Amino acid sequence: MIFTESKVCFAYSKVIFTKLSLFNQSYKKWGWIFLVPFLVLGLLCWHQEFSFSFLEINGFNNLTDELAIIGLIISLFLIGFSKVKEEDEMIYTIRAEAMRISIYINYLLIIIATLFIYDWDYLGVMAYNLFTPLLIYVSVFHFKLFRLRKL
Amino acid sequence: MYQFFISNYFDLGNYNMKNMLKVERAKLNLTQEDLAKRIGVSRQTINSIEKGKYIPSTLLTLKMSRVFGVPVNSFFELTEED
Numbered sequence: 001m002i003f004t005e006s007k008v009c010f011a012y013s014k015v016i017f018t019k020l021s022l023f024n025q026s027y028k029k030w031g032w033i034f035l036v037p038f039l040v041l042g043l044l045c046w047h048q049e050f051s052f053s054f055l056e057i058n059g060f061n062n063l064t065d066e067l068a069i070i071g072l073i074i075s076l077f078l079i080g081f082s083k084v085k086e087e088d089e090m091i092y093t094i095r096a097e098a099m100r101i102s103i104y105i106n107y108l109l110i111i112i113a114t115l116f117i118y119d120w121d122y123l124g125v126m127a128y129n130l131f132t133p134l135l136i137y138v139s140v141f142h143f144k145l146f147r148l149r150k151l
Numbered sequence: 152m153y154q155f156f157i158s159n160y161f162d163l164g165n166y167n168m169k170n171m172l173k174v175e176r177a178k179l180n181l182t183q184e185d186l187a188k189r190i191g192v193s194r195q196t197i198n199s200i201e202k203g204k205y206i207p208s209t210l211l212t213l214k215m216s217r218v219f220g221v222p223v224n225s226f227f228e229l230t231e232e233d
Binding site: 085086088089090091093148149151 | 192193195196198
């Protein structure tokens, strides 16, 4: 009895999860809008040590890099995990495949970077690695969608 | 390698999957778009299935069989490769 109930519960939660696991279609454009400024801010922060003076707390701690990291991650999430116009089972498959490929490429890049980059430069690899899985996933997924649209 | 990165590639082993979707569509005079709307997917999905690039789920196949009014076996066929 309990077994069947838990089974039903599991099936039901699966349905709920698949329905909730993607953002609404309208969120995608906000992702694209926020991506560019946060990407530029992140690059400036890392390479030029740029910072906003109004984000300074305690006189020495600046929150600009935190803002850039969080903004970039959220905008990439909105782009990658919003529903497309016609979200059907093939899109689901393509999504899963894009994730698999992004993990492969990401770790391949890490291996290459580990072999050729040392010391403090390696910190840069780790900083970039915060975003590369999502970045590669988003680009592979959209490349596949682009190819699909031409059919 | 190209297929690994680009297309939805399924390893069917020694089997081949044929589909007669086009024939069934022609019998009912349906376009890809019509069939897609009827079963709630995009036109590209139907196109990919017809080309053999994408293998649909059982649910989608059963929906198609309902639209065509024939059993699944009459438009999807599993053949052994020579």
